[in-house]
Amino acid sequence: MIKVGIVGGTGYTGVELLRLLARHPGVSVEVITSRSEAGLGVSELYPNLRGHYDELRFSDPDPARLAACDAVFFATPHGVAHALAGELLERGTRVIDLSADFRLRDADEWERWYGQPHGAPELLDEAVYGLPEVNRQQIRQARLIAVPGCYPTAVQLGLLPLLEAGLIDAEHVIADCKSGVTGAGRGAKVPSLLAEASESMKAYGASGHRHLPEIRQGLGDAANGPVGLTFVPHLTPMIRGIHATLYGRLQGEPGDLQALYEQRFADEPFVDVMPAGSHPETRSVKGANVCRMAVHRPGDGDTVVVLSVIDNLVKGASGQAVHNLNLMFGLDEFAGLDAPAMMP
Numbered sequence: 073m074i075k076v077g078i079v080g081g082t083g084y085t086g087v088e089l090l091r092l093l094a095r096h097p098g099v100s101v102e103v104i105t106s107r108s109e110a111g112l113g114v115s116e117l118y119p120n121l122r123g124h125y126d127e128l129r130f131s132d133p134d135p136a137r138l139a140a141c142d143a144v145f146f147a148t149p150h151g152v153a154h155a156l157a158g159e160l161l162e163r164g165t166r167v168i169d170l171s172a173d174f175r176l177r178d179a180d181e182w183e184r185w186y187g188q189p190h191g192a193p194e195l196l197d198e199a200v201y202g203l204p205e206v207n208r209q210q211i212r213q214a215r216l217i218a219v220p221g222c223y224p225t226a227v228q229l230g231l232l233p234l235l236e237a238g239l240i241d242a243e244h245v246i247a248d249c250k251s252g253v254t255g256a257g258r259g260a261k262v263p264s265l266l267a268e269a270s271e272s273m274k275a276y277g278a279s280g281h282r283h284l285p286e287i288r289q290g291l292g293d294a295a296n297g298p299v300g301l302t303f304v305p306h307l308t309p310m311i312r313g314i315h316a317t318l319y320g321r322l323q324g325e326p327g328d329l330q331a332l333y334e335q336r337f338a339d340e341p342f343v344d345v346m347p348a349g350s351h352p353e354t355r356s357v358k359g360a361n362v363c364r365m366a367v368h369r370p371g372d373g374d375t376v377v378v379l380s381v382i383d384n385l386v387k388g389a390s391g392q393a394v395h396n397l398n399l400m401f402g403l404d405e406f407a408g409l410d411a412p413a414m415m416p
């Protein structure tokens with residue numbers, strides 16, 4: 073069994089890791105940290121886990137106990153993995169970070185967007201961006217994984233085929249995205265209150281969200297040059313889910329876009345290209361590690377519209393993190409990730 077630890081076990085991505093790993097045949101969760109709930113049994117806080125982790129208790133983060141694990145997930149706010157990852161790597165423990173600490177290759181860029189100096193720039197060269205559909209081979213060899221953000225996962229997967237093939241004008245790409253409220257984490261915040269978030273919808277971060285540089289970096293790699301991206305996220309009254317509506321201006325003769333998408337993701341177990349004319353729903357991915365998408369060319373004109381949906385807590389975070397673990401340890405890619413989505 074692969075022994076894992078989770079730092080930040082009381083948050084939404086932490087409990088989602090526990091839910092997925094409960095069905096994983098090759099993993100045992102040895103340590104789960106929370107400073108505020110240290111001593112409490114995991115299933116006392118999360119009764120959905122009763123019968124699965126009855127011996128496991130939250131504990132204060134202790135580097136020595138974490139270093140006794142084969143791999144440690146960080147499901148923590150930005151900056152926490154900076155402080156601990158180096159020590160764990162030195163002691164032979166692999167690190168899978170769900171936060172943004174190692175996603176941007178440039179430490180100065182990270183400081184600009186996250187408002188604090190990068191805490192471990194010496195580790196950036198070896199960090200691998202954990203988007204399996206792009207970096208599967210590097211992930212297999214990696215010791216340190218930066219799990220992509222939720223919006224960046226939905227947007228990059230939806231646009232990769234077009235940018236890799238040079239079929240759209242890379243200077244003018246638009247990502248209009250909607251997220252459920254769990255994207256903001258479990259901490260108490262006014263915008264997440266029922267009376268604030270339900271029966272209403274709003275854009276935020278329109279003049280610059282911190283996922284913008286991350287998405288630009290990934291799309292730039294796909295396009296082999298800079299990408300001009302407009303990215304506007306919205307908060308919507310649902311618990312889980314991201315819906316990305318992506319717009320590009322076609323250039324040249326694009327050919328059969330449906331075939332392009334089907335071929336690009338033919339060998340990808342967690343991307344589902346739906347039949348032409350489809351409109352994927354966020355509820356069709358709820359609880360599942362899948363990105364469902366559909367490609368449209370309205371009126372056979374020069375605009376292409378891609379619809380891409382994920383569960384922010386699964387393909388957008390914890391499921392993708394488990395997929396990375398499976399690749400790093402040579403396990404079946406589906407281990408812990410084989411459940412279909414819940415509907416309705």
Ligand SMILES: NC(=O)C1=CN([C@@H]2O[C@H](COP(=O)(O)OP(=O)(O)OC[C@H]3O[C@@H](n4cnc5c(N)ncnc54)[C@H](OP(=O)(O)O)[C@@H]3O)[C@@H](O)[C@H]2O)C=CC1
Pocket residue numbers: 079080081082083084085086105106107108109133146147148149150152170171172220221222254255256257258259384385388389
């Ligand atoms: N929610 C989502 O949809 C997504 C989230 N992410 C990222 O994943 C990470 C976790 O997100 P989420 O689960 O929503 O966050 P939450 O706010 O729900 O949980 C954060 C967890 O981190 C712990 N924590 C906070 N500060 C520290 C610290 N200084 N040292 C150790 N532990 C700490 C908290 O426990 P305690 O304070 O008790 O120690 C808690 O368990 C974030 O970086 C987030 O941006 C990425 C993709 C999607």
Ligand SMILES: CC(=O)N[C@@H](CCC(=O)OP(=O)(O)O)C(=O)O
Pocket residue numbers: 170171172220221222223251252253254255256257305307
């Ligand atoms: C709805 C909502 O508030 N969403 C969050 C995204 C959370 C997230 O995933 O952040 P990282 O990927 O950077 O870790 C936000 O926009 O800040």
